[in-house]
Structure formats: structure tokens, C-alpha cells
Amino acid sequence: MCGIVGGVAERSITNILIEGLKRLEYRGYDSAGLALVDHGQILRERRVGKVANLEQAVEESAIVGSLGIAHTRWATHGKPTENNAHPHISGRVAVVHNGIIENYQELKDDLEALGYNFTSQTDTEVVAHLVHEALKSTPDLLKAVEQVVPQLKGAYALGIVDTEYPDELIAVREGSPLVIGVGIGENFISSDQLALLPVTNRFIYLEEGDIARLTRETIEVFVNGQPVERPIKELDATISNATKGEFKHYMLKEIYEQPEAIQQTISQALNGNALRTDFLENAEVDFKNIKQVQIIACGTSYHAGMIGKYWFEQLxxxxxxxxxxxxxxxxxxxxxxxxxxxxxSQSGETADTLAALRDTKKRAAEKGLNISTMTICNVATSSMVRETNHHLLTLAGPEIGVASTKAFTTQLAVLMLLILKIGQVKQAISPEKIEEITTEMWHTPKVILDTLQNDKEILRLSELFVEKQHCLFLGRGTEFPIALEGALKLKEISYIHAEGYAAGELKHGPLALVDNDMPVVILAPKDDMLDKLKSNMEEVQARGGELFVFADENSGIKNKDRQHVVNVPSVSTWLAPIIYSVPVQLLSYHVAVLRGTDVDQPRNLAKSVTVE
Structure with a gap:
């Protein structure tokens, strides 16, 4: 959510800031702005809507500067208006901010009593005024910021500039991610390294409580006023390959990237049809001692966790x-x-999940309890990876579309790998079962490719959803979470109200919603629950519901009046959730395109949810 880009250089950084904001558009936002320091004054442009609107305004005003900050805003305090867009200014100080200042109203009251006038409804403006006030008692910008930070409650990342310090950029990380991009004769900050890859592939990942001072030639990091060292890490430049290519939308591209993403993800753990001996080798001692598992997640990642629960207990x-x-x-x-x-977590920075992790570790330490922690995410440098004992990466590559696709299916893949490893260590899963499942895992990319061949048929069926306002998704067993995920995808990007249910729950309420105008999507792999699922389908048809069935090609389910069937290749029961994710992703995508919504950046949503 929100995006920060800033820099200090020998050259004009106007275009660098704009390009950085464009690369952060996937995060979700409603307005954008930038401020440049030039010849003792702050030059600012802000616009509601897309970064393109800001870019046009900047081109028309022709503002330049070698020190500046820029921002894309996702509204929390105050509506999406130009006055509420960042950067916010107080005299000689300009500030951009990700996160939430929870005690802003109290701070605002105090500042108004001192004579400060507020021009926005945001919580961010208090930071600009606080820094401005602190500079009255100290001539040093860094010291002023260090005075202000203890007054702020909440989770935030800040970028701060001052006209009196034309070669100095201050950055603060407290609960919201922020990285430093290390250049030659120039240095940058951003909430995501992706924004800075055109200018550098060398990064410093700030930690909680860090305050950094950047000049053209130096980077200093402080904690509680004391200097600390933070390592520079070099990022593989290939990660910058995040363009749509031949696809109309990032989401469709990422759906089609799933075979490769799955292949990459499982390759880190498998040697033939066996687990590599070095896979999670450093976690084996912890795995031997665990007696239960607690999964914590949000949104799509929560649905992946639900499937993990089935697999953990069954396997x-x-x-x-x-x-x-x-x-x-x-x-x-x-x-x-x-x-x-x-x-x-896809990003490894999800605010609620990160807070839950920290709280759990704190409680365990206070009680002297021995626990182990693990992160499953797509970003090797994320906070969660750094703060857990162990981690497993989903090697999905950059996922730009807000609605998660390849990140979700690779989460399922690594969950299965984790379960197999734990089962092997605890001798709870036989070598034969491990070989059976790993064989199927290697086969999964091909099955996904075959499933994608149904794209045109799914597009045809999508036309029947365009005028609908409601939809049900039904599944049993591990397909129940996929029903939840399918419903989430449809409502996220097409804005059709959709609900996912365990099919056995139909008679306990949802049947009341079924009528001639209610499409019902069925997930029907060939498993032990298939006959019961067929009975649930009959219940829907008896009430006039129209069925859209993604069914195993050997299920015996056929097309008939008001029953549309898309055949899905046969697959192992264990890995069916990965395969059945694909058709519901395609369905949601095509319905959204036909309804004319913004598929990659749906309204009111953000890719990386870094605020509570």
C-alpha cells in the first residue's frame, strides 16, 4: 500500500522519481505527488488518479531538482483529493509517509495550539509540522527527526527533505518497509527495490527503528542516535523483468507464468523424485520437536493455509x-x-501477519516456551524472512497484478514441500508416499499447461456472468478453500458479489439464495467426495440454479441444460487444489475484462497491505 521513492544525486532526479512511481503502481493507490528541492525552494506537484496525471503536470511545469521525494497514496485518513496527496509541506520541510500515525489527532491538537494550520485531512501532515517545529530548537535535520520519531505511535516509513539541507535525505523505518538504493554519486530510498532497479541493483534493507541520512556520497544509519552498520546486498537484475509482454494485463501474464513458477519453486527442493538432502537441513532439529502447526495469514495466503491444514493433518x-x-x-x-x-505472505511485509509473528515471539519468550517460526513468501529480503527461524521462498518472480495468482499456487507448492520434509524428518510419511507426491509435483506444470488450453471455453462462459450481481462457488475437502479463493478473485476484480462455501453446507443456508439468476461454480475433481458433490449439484439444479462446473475429465459430469462443464485434466488428489485454481483465475479475469474494470489495479485495493 502506498509507495515511496526519493533520492539525492548530482543530476536531476525528476524522471527517476516518476519512473519509480510507475513501478510501484501495482501496490494500489488513488493519488500521486512529488516534491523537489531546487535553489532553496520546494517545487511540488500532486494529482488525483494515475501517475500519468502527475507525469503530465510535471512535464508542463518543467520542474527539476537533484533532491526529491515522491509518493503514491492509498487513502486512509481523508478522501483521495489533491490536498490530501503527498508530499506534505510545512515551511521548508517536505514529507512522504507510508503507514498510519495512530495518535495523529492528539498531535494535531497540540500543533494547532502552537499556531500551525492544516491544509489536509491526513495523519501525515503532523509529521511535517513536527519536524518544522523541532528545527526551531536544533539546526540539524537528522537531530530534528530523531526528536520527532518518539512522539509518533503506529507503523510508518518516512522520507523527509529540507530546503536548508539541499544535499540530505532522511529516511525512517518503523513498521513499514523501506530500502536504500546505493548508487555512485547518488543514493535513493523506496518502499520496494523494484522501483529503483533502473538506477541500481545494490540495496540496504533498513530494519525496525532505523533512521538513515543519505547524501550524494554517504549513507549513515542510526538506531537510538547511535550509528549502526547495515550490509549492502546485490540483487539479481533479472528481477526487473516485470513487463506485460504480449499480454493485455499483468494478471493474465501471471496466470500463464504458473507452470514455470511451479517448476522453479519445486526445483529448489527436489532431486528427482526425492527431497534434496540440503533442503531445509538447518530446520531438521526444530522439525523433530514440533507437535503441532499454527498457520497465520491474510486473504489469498489464508486460503493457501487452509489447504495446508488439510495436507498437514492427512499426510x-x-x-x-x-x-x-x-x-x-x-x-x-x-x-x-x-x-x-x-x-x-506474498510480500513478507503484510502488516497484520508481521505483527502477529512479533507478538507470538514476544509471548513465547516471556513464558519461556520453545517454539519455531517459519515464513513462506515471495521476497527473500522481506521483514518476515529476517525475523523467523526458517523460511521457504515461492520462486514466482515479481507479481504485479493485485489479485494474486502465481504467488498463490507457488505457496501451495512450498506448503506441500514443507509437509513432505516434516513428514520425512518425523518419519510420519513413507518414502513411497513422498516419491508418489513428488512425481506428481513434477507433472504439475504440464497439467497446468493443459488446463490453460480451456482459456477460450472459459472466456465463452464468462459472457454469461457479465450482467450477474451475485455468484456462489462450491467445493468439498481441499476444494473448499479454492471455492473461497475463486469467490475472492471474482469480487476483487469484477466487483460481482461472490461467496465460497463448503458444498455440504448448502442446505444450512446458502440454498435460500439459489434461483434462476444465480450462477453456481462447482469444483469437481475425481476424489472420494465426488458422489456427494454430485448430490449437492442436484440440490442446486432443483432450485433453478445454473451450474458452471470445472470437472475432472473422468468425473462423468456432462453438459446439459443449465449445466456448463469445462473438463480439467486428471490429477492427483493431493495436488488438485493447484490445478483447480487456474480455471477460477481465468473465469474471474475474463469476467472482469468483459465488465470493463481495472483488472490489475482494482478499486480500493492494494497489492502489499502494509497498514492495519
């Missing part, structure tokens, strides 16, 4: 719970010794 015999992070962190959960806490 390894370990009790497994899965909870929504935003609920888990506030309900005073009981921390149990010898538990593996698994946090799942």
Missing part, C-alpha cells in the same frame, strides 16, 4: 490450525510449546 498426522492474522493478533491466543508457527 503427517500433525494437528494444524490456521487463522486470519488480523484476528489472531488481537484475541490473546494461547501460545503452545513445540509449535511451528508458519506465516504466509
Amino acid at each position: 503427517s498426522g500433525l494437528p494444524c490450525q490456521v487463522e486470519i492474522a488480523s484476528e489472531y493478533r488481537y484475541r490473546s491466543p494461547v501460545i503452545v510449546a513445540d509449535t511451528l508457527y508458519v506465516c504466509i
Whole structure:
């Protein structure tokens, strides 16, 4: 959510800031702005809507500067208006901010009492005024910021410039990600290294509580006023390959990238049809001691965790719970010794999941309980990776579309790899079963490719959804979470109200919604639940519902009046959730395109949810 780009250089950085904002558009935003310091004054442009609107305004005003900050805003405090867009200015100071200042109203009241006038409804403006006020008692910008930070409550990242310091950029990280891009004669900050890859592939990842001072030639990082060293890490430049290519939208491209993403992800763990001996080798001692698993996640990652629960219990015999992070962190959960806490997050920065992790570690330490923590995510340099004992990466590459596709299916792949590893270590899964499942995993990319051959048929069926306002998704067993995921995808990008249900729950309420105008999507792999699922389908048809069935090609389910069937290649029961994710992704995509919505950047949503 939101995006920060800033820099200090010998050259004009106007175009660098604009390009950086464009690369952060995937995060979700409603307005954009930048401020440049030039000859003792702040030059600012802000616009509601897309970065392209800001770019046009900047071109018309022809503003330039070698020190500047830029921002894309996702509204929290105050509507999406130009006055509420960042950067915010107080006299000689300009500020950009990701996150939320929870005590802003109290701070605002104090500042108004001192005579400060507020021109926005945001929580961010208090930071600009606080820094301006602090500079009255100290001539040093860094010291002024260090005075202000202890007054702020919440999670935030800040970029701050001052006309009196034309070669100095201050950055603060407290609960919201921020990286430094290291150049030659220039240095930059951003909330995501992706924004800076055109100018550098060398990065410093700030840690919680870091305050950094950047000049053209130097980078200093401080914690509680004391200098600290943060390593420079070089990023593989190939990660910058995040263009749509021949595809109309990033989402469609990422759907079609799933075979390769799955292949890459499983290759890190498998040697033939066996687990590599070095795969999670450093976690084996912890795995031997665990007695249960707790999965914590949000949104799509939560659905992946739900499937992980089925797999953990069915394959390894370990009790497994899965909870929504935003609920888990506030309900005073009981921390149990010898538990593996698994946090799942595409970005590794999801605010609620990260907070739940930290709270769990703190509670366990206070009680002297032995627990293990693990992150499953797509970003090797993320906060969660750094703050857990172990991690497993989904090698999906950059995912730009807000609606997760390849990140989700690779999460499922690494969950299965994790379960096989734990089962092997605890001797709970036989070598024969491991070989059976790993063989199927290698086959999965080909099955996804075959499933993608249904794209045109799914597009044809999508036309029947365009005028609908509601939809049900039904599945049983591990397809129930895929029903939830399918419903989430449809509502995210097409804005059709959709609900996912365990098909056995139909008679307990949802049947009341079924009528001639209610499309019902069925997920029907050939498994032990198929006959029961067919009975559920009959219940829907008896009430006039129209069925759209993604069915195993050997299921015996055929097309008939008001029953549309798309055949899905046969696949192992264990890996069916990965395969059945693909047709519901395509369905949601095509419906959204036909309805004319912004597929890659749906309204009100953000890719990386870094605020509560």
C-alpha cells in the first residue's frame, strides 16, 4: 500500500522519481505527488488518479531538482483529493509517509495550539509540522527527526527533505518497509527495490527503528542516535523483468507464468523424485520437536493455509490450525510449546501477519516456551524472512497484478514441500508416499499447461456472468478453500458479489439464495467426495440454479441444460487444489475484462497491505 521513492544525486532526479512511481503502481493507490528541492525552494506537484496525471503536470511545469521525494497514496485518513496527496509541506520541510500515525489527532491538537494550520485531512501532515517545529530548537535535520520519531505511535516509513539541507535525505523505518538504493554519486530510498532497479541493483534493507541520512556520497544509519552498520546486498537484475509482454494485463501474464513458477519453486527442493538432502537441513532439529502447526495469514495466503491444514493433518498426522492474522493478533491466543508457527505472505511485509509473528515471539519468550517460526513468501529480503527461524521462498518472480495468482499456487507448492520434509524428518510419511507426491509435483506444470488450453471455453462462459450481481462457488475437502479463493478473485476484480462455501453446507443456508439468476461454480475433481458433490449439484439444479462446473475429465459430469462443464485434466488428489485454481483465475479475469474494470489495479485495493 502506498509507495515511496526519493533520492539525492548530482543530476536531476525528476524522471527517476516518476519512473519509480510507475513501478510501484501495482501496490494500489488513488493519488500521486512529488516534491523537489531546487535553489532553496520546494517545487511540488500532486494529482488525483494515475501517475500519468502527475507525469503530465510535471512535464508542463518543467520542474527539476537533484533532491526529491515522491509518493503514491492509498487513502486512509481523508478522501483521495489533491490536498490530501503527498508530499506534505510545512515551511521548508517536505514529507512522504507510508503507514498510519495512530495518535495523529492528539498531535494535531497540540500543533494547532502552537499556531500551525492544516491544509489536509491526513495523519501525515503532523509529521511535517513536527519536524518544522523541532528545527526551531536544533539546526540539524537528522537531530530534528530523531526528536520527532518518539512522539509518533503506529507503523510508518518516512522520507523527509529540507530546503536548508539541499544535499540530505532522511529516511525512517518503523513498521513499514523501506530500502536504500546505493548508487555512485547518488543514493535513493523506496518502499520496494523494484522501483529503483533502473538506477541500481545494490540495496540496504533498513530494519525496525532505523533512521538513515543519505547524501550524494554517504549513507549513515542510526538506531537510538547511535550509528549502526547495515550490509549492502546485490540483487539479481533479472528481477526487473516485470513487463506485460504480449499480454493485455499483468494478471493474465501471471496466470500463464504458473507452470514455470511451479517448476522453479519445486526445483529448489527436489532431486528427482526425492527431497534434496540440503533442503531445509538447518530446520531438521526444530522439525523433530514440533507437535503441532499454527498457520497465520491474510486473504489469498489464508486460503493457501487452509489447504495446508488439510495436507498437514492427512499426510503427517500433525494437528494444524490456521487463522486470519488480523484476528489472531488481537484475541490473546494461547501460545503452545513445540509449535511451528508458519506465516504466509506474498510480500513478507503484510502488516497484520508481521505483527502477529512479533507478538507470538514476544509471548513465547516471556513464558519461556520453545517454539519455531517459519515464513513462506515471495521476497527473500522481506521483514518476515529476517525475523523467523526458517523460511521457504515461492520462486514466482515479481507479481504485479493485485489479485494474486502465481504467488498463490507457488505457496501451495512450498506448503506441500514443507509437509513432505516434516513428514520425512518425523518419519510420519513413507518414502513411497513422498516419491508418489513428488512425481506428481513434477507433472504439475504440464497439467497446468493443459488446463490453460480451456482459456477460450472459459472466456465463452464468462459472457454469461457479465450482467450477474451475485455468484456462489462450491467445493468439498481441499476444494473448499479454492471455492473461497475463486469467490475472492471474482469480487476483487469484477466487483460481482461472490461467496465460497463448503458444498455440504448448502442446505444450512446458502440454498435460500439459489434461483434462476444465480450462477453456481462447482469444483469437481475425481476424489472420494465426488458422489456427494454430485448430490449437492442436484440440490442446486432443483432450485433453478445454473451450474458452471470445472470437472475432472473422468468425473462423468456432462453438459446439459443449465449445466456448463469445462473438463480439467486428471490429477492427483493431493495436488488438485493447484490445478483447480487456474480455471477460477481465468473465469474471474475474463469476467472482469468483459465488465470493463481495472483488472490489475482494482478499486480500493492494494497489492502489499502494509497498514492495519
